[in-house]
Amino acid sequence: MSTIYPVILCGGSGTRLWPLSRKSYPKQFVPLIGETSLLQQCADRLRGPAGAPYAEPMILTNEAFRFVVPEQLMAVGVNPGPILIEPEGRNTAPAVLAAALHLSSSDPDATMLVAASDHVIPDTPAFHVAVAEGVRTITDRGDLVTFGITPDRPETGYGYLKLRQVPDASGVSVPLDRFVEKPDMDSAKAMVAEGSYLWNSGIFLFAVRDILAAFNQYAPDLVEPVQKAVENAQSDLGFLRLDPDAWRTAQDISIDYAVMEKADNLSVVPYAAGWSDVGSWSAVQELSNPDADGVATSGEVTAIDCHNVLVRSESPAQEVVAMGLENVIAVAMPDAVLVASMDRAQDVKQAVSALKAKGAKQAESLPVDHRPWGWFESLIIGDRFQVKRIHVHPGASLSLQSHHHRSEHWIVVEGTAEVTIDDNVQLVSENQSVYIPLGAKHRMVNPGKVPMVLIEVQTGTYLGEDDIIRYQDVYARD
Amino acid sequence: MSTIYPVILCGGSGTRLWPLSRKSYPKQFVPLIGETSLLQQCADRLRGPAGAPYAEPMILTNEAFRFVVPEQLMAVGVNPGPILIEPEGRNTAPAVLAAALHLSSSDPDATMLVAASDHVIPDTPAFHVAVAEGVRTITDRGDLVTFGITPDRPETGYGYLKLRQVPDASGVSVPLDRFVEKPDMDSAKAMVAEGSYLWNSGIFLFAVRDILAAFNQYAPDLVEPVQKAVENAQSDLGFLRLDPDAWRTAQDISIDYAVMEKADNLSVVPYAAGWSDVGSWSAVQELSNPDADGVATSGEVTAIDCHNVLVRSESPAQEVVAMGLENVIAVAMPDAVLVASMDRAQDVKQAVSALKAKGAKQAESLPVDHRPWGWFESLIIGDRFQVKRIHVHPGASLSLQSHHHRSEHWIVVEGTAEVTIDDNVQLVSENQSVYIPLGAKHRMVNPGKVPMVLIEVQTGTYLGEDDIIRYQDVYARD
Numbered sequence: 001m002s003t004i005y006p007v008i009l010c011g012g013s014g015t016r017l018w019p020l021s022r023k024s025y026p027k028q029f030v031p032l033i034g035e036t037s038l039l040q041q042c043a044d045r046l047r048g049p050a051g052a053p054y055a056e057p058m059i060l061t062n063e064a065f066r067f068v069v070p071e072q073l074m075a076v077g078v079n080p081g082p083i084l085i086e087p088e089g090r091n092t093a094p095a096v097l098a099a100a101l102h103l104s105s106s107d108p109d110a111t112m113l114v115a116a117s118d119h120v121i122p123d124t125p126a127f128h129v130a131v132a133e134g135v136r137t138i139t140d141r142g143d144l145v146t147f148g149i150t151p152d153r154p155e156t157g158y159g160y161l162k163l164r165q166v167p168d169a170s171g172v173s174v175p176l177d178r179f180v181e182k183p184d185m186d187s188a189k190a191m192v193a194e195g196s197y198l199w200n201s202g203i204f205l206f207a208v209r210d211i212l213a214a215f216n217q218y219a220p221d222l223v224e225p226v227q228k229a230v231e232n233a234q235s236d237l238g239f240l241r242l243d244p245d246a247w248r249t250a251q252d253i254s255i256d257y258a259v260m261e262k263a264d265n266l267s268v269v270p271y272a273a274g275w276s277d278v279g280s281w282s283a284v285q286e287l288s289n290p291d292a293d294g295v296a297t298s299g300e301v302t303a304i305d306c307h308n309v310l311v312r313s314e315s316p317a318q319e320v321v322a323m324g325l326e327n328v329i330a331v332a333m334p335d336a337v338l339v340a341s342m343d344r345a346q347d348v349k350q351a352v353s354a355l356k357a358k359g360a361k362q363a364e365s366l367p368v369d370h371r372p373w374g375w376f377e378s379l380i381i382g383d384r385f386q387v388k389r390i391h392v393h394p395g396a397s398l399s400l401q402s403h404h405h406r407s408e409h410w411i412v413v414e415g416t417a418e419v420t421i422d423d424n425v426q427l428v429s430e431n432q433s434v435y436i437p438l439g440a441k442h443r444m445v446n447p448g449k450v451p452m453v454l455i456e457v458q459t460g461t462y463l464g465e466d467d468i469i470r471y472q473d474v475y476a477r478d
Numbered sequence: 479m480s481t482i483y484p485v486i487l488c489g490g491s492g493t494r495l496w497p498l499s500r501k502s503y504p505k506q507f508v509p510l511i512g513e514t515s516l517l518q519q520c521a522d523r524l525r526g527p528a529g530a531p532y533a534e535p536m537i538l539t540n541e542a543f544r545f546v547v548p549e550q551l552m553a554v555g556v557n558p559g560p561i562l563i564e565p566e567g568r569n570t571a572p573a574v575l576a577a578a579l580h581l582s583s584s585d586p587d588a589t590m591l592v593a594a595s596d597h598v599i600p601d602t603p604a605f606h607v608a609v610a611e612g613v614r615t616i617t618d619r620g621d622l623v624t625f626g627i628t629p630d631r632p633e634t635g636y637g638y639l640k641l642r643q644v645p646d647a648s649g650v651s652v653p654l655d656r657f658v659e660k661p662d663m664d665s666a667k668a669m670v671a672e673g674s675y676l677w678n679s680g681i682f683l684f685a686v687r688d689i690l691a692a693f694n695q696y697a698p699d700l701v702e703p704v705q706k707a708v709e710n711a712q713s714d715l716g717f718l719r720l721d722p723d724a725w726r727t728a729q730d731i732s733i734d735y736a737v738m739e740k741a742d743n744l745s746v747v748p749y750a751a752g753w754s755d756v757g758s759w760s761a762v763q764e765l766s767n768p769d770a771d772g773v774a775t776s777g778e779v780t781a782i783d784c785h786n787v788l789v790r791s792e793s794p795a796q797e798v799v800a801m802g803l804e805n806v807i808a809v810a811m812p813d814a815v816l817v818a819s820m821d822r823a824q825d826v827k828q829a830v831s832a833l834k835a836k837g838a839k840q841a842e843s844l845p846v847d848h849r850p851w852g853w854f855e856s857l858i859i860g861d862r863f864q865v866k867r868i869h870v871h872p873g874a875s876l877s878l879q880s881h882h883h884r885s886e887h888w889i890v891v892e893g894t895a896e897v898t899i900d901d902n903v904q905l906v907s908e909n910q911s912v913y914i915p916l917g918a919k920h921r922m923v924n925p926g927k928v929p930m931v932l933i934e935v936q937t938g939t940y941l942g943e944d945d946i947i948r949y950q951d952v953y954a955r956d
Contacts, residue, residue, distance in 0.1 A: 019799075302832050305822070317813055319840040321497075321829045324819030325806070334812040335795055341802030344783070351799045354780050362797040379857040380867060384908075385891035387865060387933055389858060409911050411887045411935045413863035430862075431937040433887050433911065455865055457889045457933045459909040 002109045002207075004131070005081070006046035006057035007099040010039060010069055010117040011089050015352040016280050019336035020314055023364035028118035029068055032278060033287050036076060039069070039117040043078040046115065049128040056081035058102070059117075060095045062088070066239055067372040067475075071393075084233070087244035092202070093258035094250040097215050097226045098242060100208050111135065112211070114204040119277050120287055126273035130171060133269045134205035137173040143267040144214060145173065145205040146260065148198025150272035154188035157279060159200040159256070166195040167270035176266035179256060198270055200256070202277075205269075211259070218262040225250040237475065281329045281338075282345035285310035297322075308342060336362040372475040373398050374451070386463045388456040392417070392446040399473035400443040406460030406467065408436040410444070415452030418445040441471060480587045480685075482609070483559070484524035484535035485577040488517060488547055488595040489567050493830040494758050497814035498792055501842035506596035507546055510756060511765050514554060517547070517595040521556040524593065527606040534559035536580070537595075538573045541565070544717055545850040545953075549871075562711070565722035570680070571736035572728040575693050575704045576720060578686050589613065590689070592682040597755050598765055604751035608649060611747050612683035615651040621745040622692060623651065623683040624738065626676025628750035632666035635757060635824075637678040637734070644673040645748040654744035657734060676748055678734070680755075683747075689737070696740040703728040715953065759807045759816075760823035763788035775800075786820060814840040850953040851876055852929070864941045866934040870895070870924040877951035878921040884938030884945060886914040888922070893930030896923040919949060 013026045021027035028039040036044070048054030058081045061069050066085055073080045084098060096114055103110045113131060121127050134145040148161040160180040167174050179200065183191065191197035215223055225246050232243035251258075260266060276283055288296035288310065295306050299313030303322045313320040314333045322330055327342040340348065356363035368377045373396035379387040392398070392415075400420065410419065411433040419428050420443040421436060427447075428434050436442045438460065446452035470477060491504045499505035506517040514522070526532030536559045539547050544563055551558045562576060574592055581588045591609060599605050612623040626639040638658040645652050657678065661669065669675035693701055703724045710721035729736075738744060754761055766774035766788065773784050777791030781800045791798040792811045800808060805820040818826065834841035846855045851874035857865040870876070870893075878898065888897065889911040897906050898921040899914060905925075906912050914920045916938065924930035948955065 019797075300838070302829065302836070304825075304829060304832065311817070313815070318815065319497075319813065319833060319838050320815045320817070321833065322817050323825060323829050324822035325817060326819070328803070328806065328817065330808075330815070330817045332810065332815045335797065337791075337796065337798045337808070337810045337815055339789070339798070339800050339803060339806065339808045339817050341804070344802035347782075347801060351780065351782060351801050354782065355797060355799065358780070360778070360797050379865060382891060382931070385931075385933070387857060387867075389865075407909055409887075409889045411937075413860060413935065413937055431885055433913065433935075435911065453860070453863075455863070455933075455935045457891065457911075457935075459889075459891055 002111050003053045003055050003107065004048065004135070004205075005055045005103050005107070005110050005112045007096070007112050007114045008039070008042055008046065008057050008059045008117050009092065009095055009114065010059050010061040010065065011086060011095070012116070012118050014118075015349045016346075017278070017284065018348050018352045019333050019338055019362065020312075020331060022362075022366055024064070025068070025366050025368075025370065026118070027278065029065070029072060032284060033120055037072055038120065038278070040072050040076045040078075042115060042117050042119070043073050044076055045121060045124045045127060046113065047078065048131075049125070052128070052132075058099055059083045060086060060099060062086050068370050070238075083239045085236075085239050085241045087242055087247045090247065090250050090252045092255040093219060093222060093253045094226050094247070096204070096211070096255050097219075097222055098230050100206070100211050100215070101227055101230045102240070104208050104212060108209060110208045111138065112206050112208055114206070116202055116277070119201070119203075119275065121273075121275050123273040127271075130269050130271050131205060133171055133173055137267045137269065138205065138207050138210070141265070141267060142207070142210065143173075143175070143265045144210060144260070144263055145267050145269060146176070147201045147203040147205075147271050148268040149201050149275045150270055151192045151197070151199055154185060154192045155199065156183060156185055156188050158182060160191055160197045161200050161268050163196045163198065163268055163270075167198070167268075169272075171270055171272075173267040173269045176268050179261045198268060199275075201271070201275060204255070210265075214259045214263050219253075219258040222250055222253075222258060280345040281310055281331065281340070281348065282342055285329070285342070310342075335367050372396070374446075376456075381463070384459060384461060384463075386458045388458070390444075390454050390456055392444065392452045392454075394446055394449050394451060397445040397474050398443055399475070399477065400441055400471040402439055402441045402469050402471075403460070403467045404439070404469075405462035406458045407438045408442075409457040409459075410434050410436065411455045411457075413453050413455055415446060415450050416448050417452050417454060418447045419443070420445075443472075480589050481531045481533050481585065482526065482613070483533045483581050483585070483588050483590045485574070485590050485592045486517070486520055486524065486535050486537045486595050487570065487573055487592065488537050488539040488543065489564060489573070490594070490596050492596075493827045494824075495756070495762065496826050496830045497811050497816055497840065498790075498809060500840075500844055502542070503546070503844050503846075503848065504596070505756065507543070507550060510762060511598055515550055516598065516756070518550050518554045518556075519599075520593060520595050520597070521551050522554055523599060523602045523605060524591065525556065526609075527603070530606070536577055537561045538564060538577060540567065546848050548716075561717045563717050563719045565720055565725045568725065568728050568730045570733040571697060571700060571731045572704050572707075572725070574682070574689065574733050575697075575700055576708050578684070578689050578693070579705055579708045580718070582686050582690060586687060588686045589616065590684050590686055592684070594680055594755070597679070597681075597753065599751075599753050601751040605749075608747050608749050609683060611649055611651055615745045615747065616683065616685050616688070619743070619745060620685070620688065621651075621653070621743045622688055622738070622741055623745050623747060624654070625679045625681040625683075625749050626746040627679050627753045628748055629670045629675070629677055632663060632670045633677065634661060634663055634666050636660060636755075638669055638675045639678050639746050641674045641676065641746055641748075645676070645746075647750075649748055649750075651745040651747045654746050657739045676746060677753075679749070679753060682733070688743075692737045692741050697731075697736040700728055700731075700736060758823040759788055759809065759818070759826065760820055763807070763820070788820075813845050850874070854934075859941070862937060862939060862941075864936045866936070868922075868932050868934055870922065870930045870932075872924055872927050872929060875923040875952050876921055877953070877955065878919055878949040880917055880919045880947050880949075881938070881945045882917070882947075883940035884936045885916045886920075887935040887937075888912050888914065889933045889935075891931050891933055893924060893928050894926050895930050895932060896925045897921070898923075921950075
């Protein structure tokens with residue numbers, strides 16, 4: 001059996017789960033169901049079963065998420081494989097092709113398992129069995145394999161896969177007849193009743209050799225730009241940054257449209273053990289083990305006399321009380337709260353657009369700002385001062401910088417900082433402070449083995465993040 | 479015309495408007511309707527019309543609110559009259575009697591206007607006209623005067639005043655026939671239809687001489703303990719602290735039960751210009767100018783396709799989105815959120831009890847803690863650190879204190895502090911910091927004419943408010 005290379009598509013930036021999911025930190029990074037994020041659950045699942053030849057996962061993501069991805073993977077003990085940075089989102093066909101080309105250069109016999117980073121698949125062993133059936137299908141028939149979800153309702157939000165026959169309960173793959181676009185309700189009901197239609201999950205298993213052949217046959221125009229983007233990719237701090245000029249000339253198209261709907265050697269592994277793309281808060285409610293009254297809660301929530309609700313408090317410092325509610329979603333964060341009818345779960349992005357139109361930063365950003373060296377959070381902004389909590393990973397370093405309009409007081413509250421101020425370098429430990437005068441060149445480094453946390457008190461007439469002059473930066477930022 | 483002495487009852491600690499109103503900072507102190515608090519609106523109303531002989535208001539409140547009351551009054555340019563501290567709440571009869579006895583000692587001819595601090599009365603000129611009618615009634619008939627609200631609905635939550643005749647539209651007072659307890663809905667409908675029943679507002683106008691006579695006649699057992707509590711009251715930092723031993727022997731009883739229902743010389747001034755005791759969030763919705771769809775919002779709220787809702791964001795840093803809601807109340811604060819059916823507005827205190835039972839501090843306390851010298855707010859609490867914003871009024875001083883378990887870093891971000899650390903006294907101005915080692919005796923004073931704001935970063939193994947040893951305190955606290 002050839003090695004299985006997981007390929008995780010991690011570029012999504014959906015707003016349908018606002019306020020928890022925001023453009024700056026979308027749903028794959030958030031603990032939506034359970035303690036870990038969807039990406040972490042995905043990476044954990046793609047370790048494969050004990051003894052199976054699964055490689056470290058390759059990740060395709062974008063510039064903004066390049067530091068969060070390895071941070072989250074390492075936090076659950078998964079070493080990331082290659083991290084390919086897409087200069088901009090071009091949909092799934094260029095992404096899968098880039099992954100296939102990159103794999104092919106090191107292992108032409110590779111098998112690639114393509115998965116989205118933001119799906120919920122509760123039964124990991126069942127998923128591994130399905131992957132093994134996919135491998136068998138490739139070996140026996142040389143097909144391109146897609147995974148089809150046995151529908152439990154006439155969903156109109158998904159595309160369907162029409163199989164050549166009704167699959168039996170054993171999970172054995174069935175050749176594909178054709179793709180079916182998102183249906184209307186009557187068609188969806190008919191398909192679910194008929195039995196040979198499964199949901200198109202967007203999970204694929206390919207012999208790299210076969211999918212490259214399919215791209216060459218059905219989407220030859222994609223191959224040249226993507227090949228150039230991969231060949232000219234820049235290796236940068238462990239990331240592989242696809243060549244932006246070549247990448248931008250590749251068509252923005254899904255792999256279904258570009259290849260799968262045209263190919264005639266497709267098989268579907270049926271999957272009935274539970275799957276969701278978590279496309280709305282009502283999907284989250286269903287996945288959150290609601291009680292007999294349909295009440296699903298998470299965090300510090302007190303729900304009294306409610307029916308069919310999802311009530312979440314996303315901060316341990318925020319108590320949420322729900323009383324007498326019916327068919328309501330309430331998701332509370334200290335900086336943003338959504339309260340919506342369950343029937344309007346599909347329309348949350350409309351609310352985000354309204355917020356964006358009024359200029360609210362909560363439309364797209366979280367109070368916590370993730371950076372290559374860790375993260376910071378603004379605790380309070382006054383007229384001429386701001387207080388931040390700054391969390392620096394072990395071994396990480398902020399840039400050497402100065403500010404025109406503010407001074408800073410740093411008080412270390414956890415760990416140890418190595419602080420540079422102009423020509424002076426000093427160690428600052430817990431319960432010690434330093435002062436950074438306006439204009440001084442300064443840098444903080446965490447030289448230790450544990451996270452370093454400091455409180456920064458800024459004073460000055462202008463406190464914007466853009467009052468920064470960077471002299472040196474290990475992360476190569478301007 | 480004798481001087482009118484406003485007497486504001488400011489001891490309430492209701493939970494029906496949680497989370498905005500909490501036991502530690504109840505609704506009279508909160509800007510519920512408009513920019514100022516209900517107490518401030520009350521005090522402003524009780525300045526009286528131009529040229530009328532209204533004295534500075536006397537306030538009856540409790541220990542916990544004694545510093546907030548004058549702070550709020552002075553913020554709207556009202557000098558507080560005597561502030562009487564009730565050692566514990568004993569309902570309205572002892573409070574009114576104490577006020578009458580205190581007034582009588584300095585002005586036996588006084589007229590007292592008793593009002594709750596937490597009512598909404600939108601039409602101040604109309605209220606002044608009604609008070610003038612009350613004065614006329616006292617002069618002409620020597621009656622005790624109460625104010626009756628013309629009902630606009632068959633409310634079952636109020637007691638009613640049965641007048642001897644249906645009042646005309648002129649607002650002329652009518653002798654009272656009798657008090658009616660909170661009715662059932664059928665009785666309420668019948669009374670409203672009949673026309674001679676008004677709501678009992680709890681606002682009174684008395685010649686001090688007459689109300690004292692009434693207490694002596696109808697509630698003689700109250701007079702001795704309350705008289706003793708007033709005579710033995712301790713003057714303390716400008717407050718008059720009623721004698722606790724005497725006060726506790728006074729019966730806990732309302733003035734209606736103790737006196738008004740027994741007296742035979744009562745008149746009612748009818749009042750039809752709008753009044754609310756703001757007893758629930760649904761009352762707030764009605765008072766908040768809802769649009770044609772019944773949508774009332776305040777703060778940073780985006781409401782889409784809602785009907786009959788109240789949606790409030792109580793922090794400029796918190797965006798609230800409401801979508802597709804019907805008959806819902808949503809009140810959001812960074813530390814607590816209420817989402818409830820409008821029909822359950824009366825049951826909010828049940829939710830507060832549930833929160834209290836689970837030990838949530840949000841049941842009774844706000845993040846901001848008011849103190850005699852100003853206030854503070856915890857910005858973040860970590861394992862071994864805490865960050866606070868501390869706001870000190872001009873001229874105010876914290877106690878000289880020390881801590882066993884924590885050190886403190888103080889960074890002044892607005893104004894100037896005079897800081898004592900052991901034997902050293904120094905001025906610390908904006909953008910300067912000082913360090914208070916564990917165990918050091920320290921104090922901060924605001925010697926300036928503008929508020930002083932500092933950021934305090936505490937580090938230590940125990941950060942509770944009770945790790946404090948006070949050596950000297952201008953506010954006489956232990």
